[in-house]
Amino acid sequence: MKKTLLDADYITREDKAVVRLFYKTESGREIQEITDFRPYMYVLPKEHDLEKIQRELEKLRNVGEVKVGRRIEKNQEVDVLKVVVNQPKDVPDLRGSIKELEECKEVREAHIPFAERYLIDSGLIPMMDCENLDLKIASFDMEVYNPGGEPKADKDPIIIISYADNHGLERAWTYKTTDNLDLDYVEVLKDEKGIIERFIRTIKEREIDIIVTYNGDNFDFPYLKERAEKHKIPLSLGIDGSPVKLERRGMNLGAKVRGRPHVDMYPVCRQIFNLSRYTLEDVYLEITGREKKDIKVGEMAGIWDNPEKEKFKELLEYAMSDASSTLEIALAILPLHYEISRITRELIYQSSRAGSGQRVESLLIKKAFAENILVPNRPSDRVVNERQRTTYIGAYVVEPKKGIHDNILLFDFRSLYPSIIVSHNIDPSTIDCECCPEDSYKSPTGHYFCKKEKGLIPETLNEVIQRRIAVKKKVNDEKNPEKKRFLDVEQQALKLLANSMYGYFGFPRARWYSKKCAESITALGRKYILHTIDTVPKFDFDVIYGDTDSVYLVKPDIADREEIMKNAKNFLDEINSELPEAMELEFEGFYPRGIFITKKRYALVDDKGKLIVKGLETRRRDWANVAKDTQEKVLNALLKDKDPEKAACIVKDVVQNIKTGKVPLEDLTINTQITRGMAEYKTEGPHIQAAKRAIKKGLEFKPGNIVTYIVTKKGSSISDKARVIDFVEEGDYDPDYYINNQVLPSVLRILEALGYSEDELKGLGKQMTLGGF
DNA sequence: TACCAGAGGAG
DNA sequence: AAATCCTCTGGTA
Numbered sequence: 173m174k175k176t177l178l179d180a181d182y183i184t185r186e187d188k189a190v191v192r193l194f195y196k197t198e199s200g201r202e203i204q205e206i207t208d209f210r211p212y213m214y215v216l217p218k219e220h221d222l223e224k225i226q227r228e229l230e231k232l233r234n235v236g237e238v239k240v241g242r243r244i245e246k247n248q249e250v251d252v253l254k255v256v257v258n259q260p261k262d263v264p265d266l267r268g269s270i271k272e273l274e275e276c277k278e279v280r281e282a283h284i285p286f287a288e289r290y291l292i293d294s295g296l297i298p299m300m301d302c303e304n305l306d307l308k309i310a311s312f313d314m315e316v317y318n319p320g321g322e323p324k325a326d327k328d329p330i331i332i333i334s335y336a337d338n339h340g341l342e343r344a345w346t347y348k349t350t351d352n353l354d355l356d357y358v359e360v361l362k363d364e365k366g367i368i369e370r371f372i373r374t375i376k377e378r379e380i381d382i383i384v385t386y387n388g389d390n391f392d393f394p395y396l397k398e399r400a401e402k403h404k405i406p407l408s409l410g411i412d413g414s415p416v417k418l419e420r421r422g423m424n425l426g427a428k429v430r431g432r433p434h435v436d437m438y439p440v441c442r443q444i445f446n447l448s449r450y451t452l453e454d455v456y457l458e459i460t461g462r463e464k465k466d467i468k469v470g471e472m473a474g475i476w477d478n479p480e481k482e483k484f485k486e487l488l489e490y491a492m493s494d495a496s497s498t499l500e501i502a503l504a505i506l507p508l509h510y511e512i513s514r515i516t517r518e519l520i521y522q523s524s525r526a527g528s529g530q531r532v533e534s535l536l537i538k539k540a541f542a543e544n545i546l547v548p549n550r551p552s553d554r555v556v557n558e559r560q561r562t563t564y565i566g567a568y569v570v571e572p573k574k575g576i577h578d579n580i581l582l583f584d585f586r587s588l589y590p591s592i593i594v595s596h597n598i599d600p601s602t603i604d605c606e607c608c609p610e611d612s613y614k615s616p617t618g619h620y621f622c623k624k625e626k627g628l629i630p631e632t633l634n635e636v637i638q639r640r641i642a643v644k645k646k647v648n649d650e651k652n653p654e655k656k657r658f659l660d661v662e663q664q665a666l667k668l669l670a671n672s673m674y675g676y677f678g679f680p681r682a683r684w685y686s687k688k689c690a691e692s693i694t695a696l697g698r699k700y701i702l703h704t705i706d707t708v709p710k711f712d713f714d715v716i717y718g719d720t721d722s723v724y725l726v727k728p729d730i731a732d733r734e735e736i737m738k739n740a741k742n743f744l745d746e747i748n749s750e751l752p753e754a755m756e757l758e759f760e761g762f763y764p765r766g767i768f769i770t771k772k773r774y775a776l777v778d779d780k781g782k783l784i785v786k787g788l789e790t791r792r793r794d795w796a797n798v799a800k801d802t803q804e805k806v807l808n809a810l811l812k813d814k815d816p817e818k819a820a821c822i823v824k825d826v827v828q829n830i831k832t833g834k835v836p837l838e839d840l841t842i843n844t845q846i847t848r849g850m851a852e853y854k855t856e857g858p859h860i861q862a863a864k865r866a867i868k869k870g871l872e873f874k875p876g877n878i879v880t881y882i883v884t885k886k887g888s889s890i891s892d893k894a895r896v897i898d899f900v901e902e903g904d905y906d907p908d909y910y911i912n913n914q915v916l917p918s919v920l921r922i923l924e925a926l927g928y929s930e931d932e933l934k935g936l937g938k939q940m941t942l943g944g945f
Numbered sequence: 946t947a948c949c950a951g952a953g954g955a956g
Numbered sequence: 957a958a959a960t961c962c963t964c965t966g967g968t969a
Contacts, residue, residue: 422957528958566960567956588956675958682958690959720956720961772955772962787954787963794952794965844952855950855967890966913965
């Protein structure tokens with residue numbers, strides 16, 4: 173019978189730990205209990221009298237059994253003692269007392285949570301085959317009474333709970349109504365208690381497998397839990413009837429529903445997409461291309477207090493669309509996370525909340541177990557701090573030849589860092605090994621890497637890369653579009669993981685942290701790109717720019733496309749003939765025109781006439797649309813139409829519009845993230861001062877939130893004038909700021925790179941500013 | 946005017 | 957809780 177593992181935990185029964193595996197099967201749900209698995213840790217002994225330390229360990233309280241064994245550490249077999257413990261809760265104390273023992277050098281693998289330990293040792297793969305099991309997925313969302321800005325769970329009730337599942341049920345539960353609402357999904361219940369109970373009952377009755385939310389970790393679930401407690405209703409959504417558990421995860425919370433994994437799409441979307449903001453509306457638009465219904469949350473309390481038919485109907489429609497769009501987003505994105513779960517073998521609850529570092533580490537721990545390798549301990553805070561204090565040199569960036577260029581060729585190394593790690597066997601266990609002769613090849617940092625034994629990380633990475641190559645081939649061969657999509661998601665997940673491996677070496681909290689490895693990788697990267705640049709003149713190309721793994725070339729005298737491509741081929745062949753097997757320089761594309769401003773800031777037009785912009789204001793969330801759109805139009809006028817007059821006209825018109833107050837607020841908003849607590853700022857930029865004023869009016873801002881603000885008319889400095897969008901009236905903006913600090917700088921930078929003199933630009937700037945008057 | 950903190954992008 | 961390199965703005969003295 174087909175089944176898929178959704179969740180796992182352990183309980184204690186008669187003083188014994190029992191692992192529970194929560195499966196979805198063809199016929200419903202199954203909970204498998206594992207009673208014969210015990211927690212354990214490894215002890216690395218100082219001396220070789222193993223039996224002596226074995227006897228010492230056996231004397232300790234709560235030790236079940238001590239076994240002598242061999243494990244691999246730094247590519248060498250070493251003696252270890254495996255200490256089996258009765259209960260997970262005994263592990264921390266026991267670990268402490270073992271560390272105190274004279275004979276003990278180190279305790280290993282004591283911090284791996286018990287259920288996770290079981291998953292590692294059993295080799296179970298979560299979410300296996302889950303696409304064939306018709307998982308029941310439900311989303312929910314709440315609207316909350318908020319008369320004083322941000323709602324307070326101790327007094328402000330939930331007024332609507334909306335619900336949608338992938339088996340066709342849509343509901344909006346509330347406890348007020350008006351005549352002729354005419355919405356078939358609305359159910360009017362008695363009170364707040366009634367809607368909470370109905371929600372819980374629906375999840376259970378419809379046998380939901382996965383619950384999805386948008387920000388449920390830090391809003392809906394904590395709020396719902398507190399309101400449910402007020403009504404003395406247990407929030408018993410767990411498949412075993414257990415209540416929803418709120419876990420601390422760094423600065424945030426995680427809402428855990430036992431056996432019915434909760435996936436919060438908000439952190440998932442923040443990780444996957446690069447957007448200016450991450451409201452449900454923005455993300456829905458990004459995924460579906462459709463606008464989602466939105467209302468002003470400030471009006472919600474008023475509508476509830478005084479429900480008029482049209483407004484109340486709109487509120488319910490909005491509530492319903494929150495749940496159904498969250499479900500739609502989840503159905504689009506979950507397949508990627510099923511795949512990540514399978515690859516890293518993490519439960520979906522974990523993998524949907526994990527960062528790149530944690531994912532890489534999960535994969536490595538599983539691989540280490542399979543290879544009998546001892547897992548390094550997590551670094552202490554002291555060690556983390558030490559690691560943070562030392563940095564290393566990264567990539568090389570070529571100073572661009574500023575201005576416009578024609579017929580540009582782009583070459584880049586395919587997966588530069590992953591290919592270096594694999595081809596040079598870069599790993600903490602292979603670096604400066606004793607078995608290879610001292611005179612073996614040294615990287616530019618002076619380190620060399622073992623030639624005999626493959627390291628854990630290069631081996632794991634190579635498997636990921638090889639699997640991706642195989643899957644990509646299958647994608648190409650597959651005719652069935654659904655299967656094709658499925659495979660494509662798999663190769664995307666593998667790519668994501670392969671690209672995270674280098675960063676993991678330099679991550680201060682990594683178990684397999686190695687600054688030496690990280691700096692060897694970047695040093696080799698610099699060596700390869702610099703050698704590539706050195707080879708360019710031999711083929712009569714000029715380098716106009718390059719960054720990390722890429723070079724942009726032009727052939728100054730020749731315009732014949734065929735001849736250019738012939739040279740390009742010869743150039744590629746020469747470089748590639750000298751590279752290690754896993755590495756390759758590729759021809760990436762031809763661009764008829766491009767403009768280079770500074771390092772990491774340039775724009776290109778491709779063969780199809782499409783404009784590609786890198787690093788410029790157009791690409792940044794902390795610039796207003798009015799500046800970004802104008803800059804893009806100017807780039808098009810210059811690069812595609814080759815018409816500076818047109819560019820000047822565009823700018824004049826925009827300046828005119830700003831002056832006459834015609835520009836709508838949505839084109840003037842600036843988005844900037846809050847990166848720390850309000851008290852930690854040494855200098856407060858406009859977004860912080862705007863946020864502080866909004867906090868006084870009842871809004872909440874936490875680290876990670878994006879402030880959307882306008883520079884208004886009222887105030888002296890820019891920060892004085894900055895107001896969060898919710899409090900700005902249409903038309904209240906500072907034209908001076910938007911002309912002189914937004915539109916003109918972003919546009920003039922481009923004209924400057926074109927070679928207009930400063931005086932000319934000043935004149936132009938003035939002319940534009942005065943234009944029309 | 947010079948310097949720094951802060952932010953967000955590129956690869 | 958993946959890395960470094962780089963540009964640019966606005967506050968501050």
